[in-house]
Amino acid sequence: MAKVVDVKKSVMEADEVLAEKVRSFCRDRRIVLVNLIGSPGSGKTTLLEATKKYSDIKFAVIEGDVETARDAERINALGVPVVQVNTHGGCHLEANLVNGAIGEMDLEGISLLFVENVGNLVCPVEFDLGEDYKVAVNSVPEGADKPMKYPHLFHKAGAVLLTKTDLLPYLSFDIDVFEKDLEKLNPDVPFLKINSMNGDGIKEWVELLEGWVREKSSR
Amino acid sequence: MAKVVDVKKSVMEADEVLAEKVRSFCRDRRIVLVNLIGSPGSGKTTLLEATKKYSDIKFAVIEGDVETARDAERINALGVPVVQVNTHGGCHLEANLVNGAIGEMDLEGISLLFVENVGNLVCPVEFDLGEDYKVAVNSVPEGADKPMKYPHLFHKAGAVLLTKTDLLPYLSFDIDVFEKDLEKLNPDVPFLKINSMNGDGIKEWVELLEGWVREKSSR
Numbered sequence: 001m002a003k004v005v006d007v008k009k010s011v012m013e014a015d016e017v018l019a020e021k022v023r024s025f026c027r028d029r030r031i032v033l034v035n036l037i038g039s040p041g042s043g044k045t046t047l048l049e050a051t052k053k054y055s056d057i058k059f060a061v062i063e064g065d066v067e068t069a070r071d072a073e074r075i076n077a078l079g080v081p082v083v084q085v086n087t088h089g090g091c092h093l094e095a096n097l098v099n100g101a102i103g104e105m106d107l108e109g110i111s112l113l114f115v116e117n118v119g120n121l122v123c124p125v126e127f128d129l130g131e132d133y134k135v136a137v138n139s140v141p142e143g144a145d146k147p148m149k150y151p152h153l154f155h156k157a158g159a160v161l162l163t164k165t166d167l168l169p170y171l172s173f174d175i176d177v178f179e180k181d182l183e184k185l186n187p188d189v190p191f192l193k194i195n196s197m198n199g200d201g202i203k204e205w206v207e208l209l210e211g212w213v214r215e216k217s218s219r
Numbered sequence: 220m221a222k223v224v225d226v227k228k229s230v231m232e233a234d235e236v237l238a239e240k241v242r243s244f245c246r247d248r249r250i251v252l253v254n255l256i257g258s259p260g261s262g263k264t265t266l267l268e269a270t271k272k273y274s275d276i277k278f279a280v281i282e283g284d285v286e287t288a289r290d291a292e293r294i295n296a297l298g299v300p301v302v303q304v305n306t307h308g309g310c311h312l313e314a315n316l317v318n319g320a321i322g323e324m325d326l327e328g329i330s331l332l333f334v335e336n337v338g339n340l341v342c343p344v345e346f347d348l349g350e351d352y353k354v355a356v357n358s359v360p361e362g363a364d365k366p367m368k369y370p371h372l373f374h375k376a377g378a379v380l381l382t383k384t385d386l387l388p389y390l391s392f393d394i395d396v397f398e399k400d401l402e403k404l405n406p407d408v409p410f411l412k413i414n415s416m417n418g419d420g421i422k423e424w425v426e427l428l429e430g431w432v433r434e435k436s437s438r
Contacts, residue, residue, distance in 0.1 A: 039259045040340050040369065041361025066341060068367050089371060091310065091341035119368075120339055121259050122285060122310035141360035141383065142260025148287050149338075150259065152308060164360065170389060 015127065018095035022130030025102060030217045032112050032209070035129050037153055038137030040119030043163040043196055045071045047137060047205075048114060050196035052078045055206040057213075059112040062101045064093040066118060081105055092123040095130055111213045121150040133158030133212065140164045140171060144178040151185050159190045159208060166195045234346065237314035241349030244321060249436045251331050251428070254348050256372055257356030259338030262382035262415055264290045266356060266424075267333060269415035271297045274425040276432075278331040281320045283312040285337060300324055311342040314349055330432045340369040351431065352377030359383045363393045366400040373401055378409045378427060385414045 026033045036044045048061060060081040063072040072084035083101040085093065098115055107113065115131065117124040125134070136157040138146050141164060147154040154160060160182060168175075182191060190208055194201035245252045255263045267280060279300040282291040291303035302320040304312060317334055326332065334350065336343040344353070355376040357365050360383060366373040373379060379401060387394075401410060409427055413420035 039338070039361075040365055041258065041358075065368055067370055068364070070364055070368065089341070089345075091339070118341065119258070120310070120341060122308070122337065122339060123342065126308075139260075139360065141358065141386065142258075145287070145289055146259060149284055149289065151286055167360065167386065167389060170386060 015095050018099045019128040019130040022095055022099050022102065024130075025099075026113070026130065026132070027219075029107065030219075031107060031110060032133075032212045032216050033115065033129070033131040034112065034209075034212075035115045035117060035124070035131040035134045036137055037117045037121070037124045037134055037157075038119065038163075039121055039139070039142055042119070042137045042139040042142065044116050044119070044137050045074055046196040047161065047163060047194065048075060048080075048116065049078060050194075050199060050202050051206065051209075052080055054199045054202040057112060057206055057209060058110055059114060060105060060107055060110045062093075062098060062105075062113070062115045064097070064116055064118045066090065071116065081107070081110065087118060091118055091120050092127050093117050093129060094127050098129045111217065112209060121146070121153055125153045125156060132216065136160045138162055140167045140173050144174045144181075147178060147181040147185055154182055154185045154189075157186060157189055159192065160186070161201075161205065162191070162193045163196060165193045165200060166197060234314050237318045238347040238349040241314055241318050241321065243349075244318075245332070245349065245351070248326065249438075250326060250329060251352075251431045251435050252348070252350040253331065253333050253428075253431075254343070254350035254353045255333055255335045255356055256340070256343045256353055256376075257336075257338065257382075258340055258358070258361055261338070261356045261358040261361065262413075263335050263338070263356050264293055265415040266380065266382060266413065267294060267299075267335065268297060269413075269418060269421050270425065270428075271299055273418040273421040276331060276425055276428060277329055278333060279324060279326055279329045281312075281317060281324075281332070281334045283316070283335055283337045285309065290335065300326070300329065306337060310337055310339050311346050312336050312348060313346050317348045330436065331428060340365070340372055344372045344375060351435065355379045357381055359386045359390060359392050363397040363400075366397060366404055370404050373404045373408075376405060376408055378411065379405070380420075380424065381410070381412045382415060384412045384419060385416060 069084040075082040288303040294301040
């Protein structure tokens with residue numbers, strides 16, 4: 001069973017102080033902290049499964065969900081260190097929850113820590129968790145209009161992933177619209193097309209992550 | 220062009236007072252108010268398009284989005300009365316926005332008013348808009364684990380729609396898990412499977428809506 005942290009047991013401190021505490025922890029240990037933000041069912045957990053399956057990269061995960069430990073159980077089954085945080089109605093993670101979860105983890109030898117945020121394109125964007133990068137995870141079935149409808153996320157993202165590309169033949173997804181709108185919001189952001197089921201695009205994703213790890217370890 | 224209401228121009232009053240005002244308005248005019256809640260890209264607007272295409276039911280729409288009037292333009296193109304509400308970062312609609320939008324609409328001859336909430340499975344659930352029913356819109360690509368991961372919505376829903384059923388052959392969606400979890404949360408809720416592209420399930424959806432309209436008009 002994966003560990004579960006109850007929100008209400010976490011000590012509440014000023015959010016910005018705790019974000020800085022998380023940032024400082026990760027700076028000292030040369031851990032890259034990646035905040036995955038996407039809609040419910042956009043494929044965030046499946047992306048992490050594929051990252052494990054198709055690469056040698058060593059990482060740990062903090063799973064954020066309103067309820068259930070289902071995602072943490074999936075990650076735990078891969079032998080990846082994981083803690084589940086349940087918000088019990090809360091629509092996003094805050095730095096105090098990440099700080100609390102880090103305290104529960106053995107991060108020896110880990111250079112990359114994912115936070116899988118609550119499925120939501122709006123609220124998680126506003127909360128600094130002390131992360132190095134926010135990564136926007138948007139799936140093909142959600143439609144190509146998402147960057148302009150949820151511009152704050154796409155503007156702030158350090159990378160944008162378009163997942164479930166295997167469904168492109170069955171949907172009227174206009175990838176030109178998606179790319180043009182994204183370019184307006186965030187011209188130089190790395191944009192990767194990914195099919196986590198067969199590994200398409202995972203190599204490029206892992207290279208991006210490895211670059212981030214190299215950059216942080218050389219600071 | 221569809222009308223756009225700016226949130227910041229709306230008069231802020233106590234939320235519960237305004238929800239009651241909306242409820243009273245709809246009671247007096249025998250208008251059924253339906254609050255559509257689903258993830259970004261779950262097919263809420265496409266459901267409304269199909270409701271118009273495959274039925275004679277007369278309805279109006281209040282479109283809620285963080286940014287853009289794209290959804291209202293789609294509804295406007297069908298000749299359906301519509302007002303777009305932009306929240307500019309807000310993750311849900313509140314009663315003051317619905318009340319303001321109603322003031323902008325000609326609802327003569329309308330017996331059904333949809334509010335399409337901001338794409339989000341968490342925050343919209345907590346805010347009473349004065350609606351008769353919350354309807355949960357969940358699409359097949361989001362996965363079968365959504366009821367238990369977002370139980371508050373499914374527990375409170377007056378109907379649950381599973382959309383994009385044309386994608387079932389291409390995905391490992393376990394409909395038994397979905398139905399069993401839903402039954403635990405909300406045993407008697409109407410559950411409809413819908414493909415808005417070819418109209419599958421729309422007849423049952425329209426019959427449900429017509430029943431709600433008949434019930435309200437006979438009160």
